[in-house]
Amino acid sequence: MSIGVRLVRNRWRTAGQGGGALHERRVSHHMEKSIMKGLKLATAVVACSLFLASPVLASRAEASRAAEDPGTYAELLALLEREIGAQLTRHLQEEGRLRQVTVSVAVDPQKRRMVVDFGPGYLPGDEQNYGELFLIPLAADLRHYSNQAGLEILDVEFLFQGKQIEAHFPEDRPMPRATKSRSAHTQALVSSSHGYIALHPSRAWEFQRPAPLGLQEDVLSPTYGDELQDLLEQRSGLVVHRARSRSKDPHPESGHPWEQMSSRYHLKALFPERADIWNELPNSPSSDREVKEDIRARPNYANHLGVDVMLSLHTNGNAAPGVRGAEVYHHRTKPEDKALGDSILCGMREVIHAQPGYESFPVRAESVAEGHGENRIGTMPSVIVETAYHSNPEDVAALQDPVFRSAAMKGVEKGYRLWATGKACETLALDPLADVQIPVRSSRFVPVAFKGNPQYPLVLELSVASCVGGNCTPSDEEFMDPGQPVQLELLCNGDGVGTVRWRTRLRDADGVVTEYQEFNQSCVLT
Template sequence: MSSTTWHVDAELIHVLEKEASRKVSAYLQDRGRLRVVDVSVSINMIDRMILADFGPGFLPGPDEADLFLHELAVTLRHYAEQAGLPITGVDFHYQGKPLKYYYPVELAVPPRARIDARNQAVLVSSSHGLIRVHPALNWDYQRPDAFGFREDMITPAYGDALQLLLEERGGSTVTRARNRSQDLHSESNRPWEYLSSRYHLKALMPDRTDIWNSLPNDTDNDREVKEDIRTRPLYANHLGVGTLISLHTNGHELGTVRGVEVYYHGDKPDDRPLAENVLCGMRELIRAQPGYESFPARQTASPGRHGENRIGTMPSVLVEIAYHSNAEDSAALQDPVFRAASMKGVEKGVRLFRAGKTCEPFVLQPIPDVSLATGASQQITLPFAGHPQFPVTMEFTTANCSSPGACTPSRTTFADPNAPITVVMRCAGNLAGTARWSVVLRDGDGVATAPVEFQQTCSRPGASPAA
C-alpha cells in the first residue's frame, strides 16, 4: 500500500492514546506511583513510524522500562495494523524530547558501529536466565512460564544451533554469553546453564566489574536484571567481535500477536542491513519447511532502543524468534524443525551481510523455448536470483507431452556454487513432437523456486517446426 493512500482515522489516534496512557499509568502504579500520564500519538506517513509522546509524570531512567516500552510498542503497532496501517516501528518521546536528551552520556551510542567484514568473531547471546532479585536475594527467572516452557530456558538450544551453523557454514569463531554447563552454581545451587550472563561473566572475569556490575549505585529491586542486559554487549565489546546476535522469544498480553521480528538500534542505522538480511533469511528458511509455509514474519526490520543493540560497538541485532505468548508460535518454538530453520536463516543473514550482499528471494528466471532437430542436442543455462544453499537440485517434470512415454522426468544435483546450473536438452532418435517442461530448483535447505515452464520442440530435418 502506498503511503499516499493512507488515511489515519482520528478514532484510531484516540484509541492509541488511551491505551498508551492506561498502560503507562498501570506501570507506574505497580511501582507505587499513583498518577495518570497523558500520551499524545502521531503517525509519520513517510517512514511509517508511530511516535508516542508522554506528558509529565513519566521519565524512566536510562536502563529502566525496556521490557515495558517494548510491549507497549508492540501494542500500538498491532492496533494500527489492525486498522490497515502497516507500521515500521514505534518510538517514544518524553515531553517532546527523546530519552537520550535527558541522559546524553548514558544513552550515547558509538559514533560509528565497528563494521569489519574480515572479523568473523560472533557473540551469541541467548536470553535470559536466572537472576537474583533484591532485597530478598531470591533467584528467579526473568520470563514467565508460557505453554510449558520459559524463554530463559528455550533460547540456549537456539544458540547451540546457531553456533554450529556459524562455525560450519560461515567459518566464524563463536563465543556464548551464557554458560552451558550442568555443573552447579554455588550461590544459587542451580545448574550453570540456568543462570543469566551476568553471573557467568562474574565467574569468568571477577575483576571486570565494569562488565557484570556496571550499575553499582542502582538501588532498584531489578538492578541485576538491568546489569544482565548490559553485560552481554559490554562483553562483546571486550572481545572485539565483529557481530552481536541476541536471541529472544517475544511475549505480549494479546495472545493473537505472533511472528518473527528483528530489531536494530534506531541510532545505529549502519546496523539495519544486518537486521534486514537476518529477517529475510529467517522468513525464507522457515517458510520453506512443510507446515510453516505461511508462518508470519515482518517484512522489514524494526528500529528500537534496546540496550543490547545500543551498547555494542559492532553491528548488533536482536532477534525475536516468535511469540511464546501465542499458542501456535509456542508450538513452533518447541519444534526442532522450526529451530533449525530459523537459525539457518539467522546464519544466512549474517553471512550475506559480511559479504556485502542483500538477501533476496530464490527465483528461477524465465526459460526460453527450445526448438531442435531430431537427433540433436543443446545445452542451456538456467539463470536464477537469490542465494541458495548448495547443493541445489534441478527437478524436471512434464506439464504436457505430445508423445506419451517420450518425456522422462529427471533430477540433477549441482554441488559447486561457482558453476552455472545447466541442462542438455535432447531430441533422441527421429521422434518428433513437443514437451512442456516444468522446472524447479531446490536448495540444500529445502528452499525452492516457483516452477517455471517452457516448451521443447523436436522436428524432423526439413519439416516445419511444430506449433
C-alpha cells in the first residue's frame, strides 16, 4: 500500500506499504548455493525464497521438525541475519550512504514473533519516515516466507540497538487525543491510496504504485473509497471526509485529472497557507520527498479535521505472485487500534464469503502491528485496509469486480460499526427450532432466535423438506425493523392431519445467510 522507492533511469519501483516488496531483491549465486547446501530444505526455503527465487516448499511437518533442530534453527537465523544485512547495505548505498550494519534475528514460535535488531549505523529518523519504505516490505517478506516454511510468524518487530524506534525519537510521537466514546463518533476520514506525485529535481509526474498486472491502484482505490463513504454515511451515520479530490477537472501543474492526484496536492489547494499539513520536508534532498510528504499529509489532515476514525484503503503488492488476500494493519504503538482492525477483518470475511465465487477468498484472521506513518501520525483510531493484492491474478480479477468491491466495503463499514457500538463480530447463525404441534384450523407464532449482526431488511426463508398428509406451501417473510421480533406464523388451515418438515434459514441485505435448520410441524386433532 505505501510506497517504497528506488530510482532506476529516472523511473521508480515501489513496495507495498502494508505488504510485500515489489522492488527487486537479489542474492548472489554463491549465497544461494550456500543456503541450499547449508540447511535442510525446510528451513533453507525461508532464506532462499525470501530474497530471490521460486522455492520448492517442504511440508509444514518437515518444517516444524527442522525448526525443532537447534543446529538447523541457529543456521537459519544466521543466514537471515546475513541476508537482511546485505539488503540493508544495498538500501543505504542507493541512498548514498556506504556502511555495514550488524543484524541479529530472534524468533519466538509460540508467540509467532520475530525480532530483527539493527546495530549502530542505521537509525532512520523523521526525514526517512522512520524507515517504513524499506522496513514494511521487508517485514511482509519475512512473514510470508517464514509462514510458508512452517514458522508461523505474525509479528515482525524492528529494534535499533535494542530499542524501538519510538524510544530514539520520543518527541516525534503524536500525543493521542483524549478518549471519546465510540458511540459518540460523528466524523471519519477515508483515505484512498496514493496518486500522482512529482519527483525531484525533474518534476516528472509518476504514479506511486506499480501495476504489474495492469491494475493501477492509484486510480482504482478511490472507487472503493466512494463505496465506503456511502456506506459510512448511510449505515453508520457519519460525516465522511476524503483525503483526495474526486474532481475530473485538470490539475493545473500536471495536467492530470484532480482525481488522479495524490492527497498532498489536494490539501495544498485546500489549505495553501498550511504547509505544515502537506509540505513537511521542504529542505529534503530526496527525489521522493513529496512521496513522504503525501504519507504524512493524510493523517495530518485527519488531525486537522478532528475526525473520530481514519480508514485508509489500499491494494497490496508482493514480488511473489502467489501472495493474496485481504489484510489490515494497525500501528505498533497504538495497540488499542487492533480491536478495530480485527473487527473490520471479521466483517469483510463474513460479507465477502457470502458472495458466490468468493466463498474461499483469503482474509487474514487478525490485524497486524506495523509502523505505517498513516496510523502513527493520526491521533484517532487509524487502520490500513489492504483489500487485495494487485500482484496476484485472482485478486486482480476480484478487485475489478463490482460485486467484490461492494462486499469488501460493506465488510469494512460493518466491522467499524460493530466496533464503534461495542458489539462482537460473530457468525450469523440460527438457533435450533423445536418441533411443534398445532391443532387443525388454527395457527401459532413461533419465535426465531439467532446470533450475529445481520444487515436489515432480513428475510426468513421457509422451504419444504418433506410433506405428508396435506398441501405444504413454502414462503419468505421479510423483517424491516431490527426491533421487530423475527418469528414464523405456522398455519394448519384444513381439517386433515399431517406433518411437514420445514427447512429454514435467514438471509440479510448483504447476502449473508445462515446454515439451514430443520423442524417438524404437525397438524393434529384436539
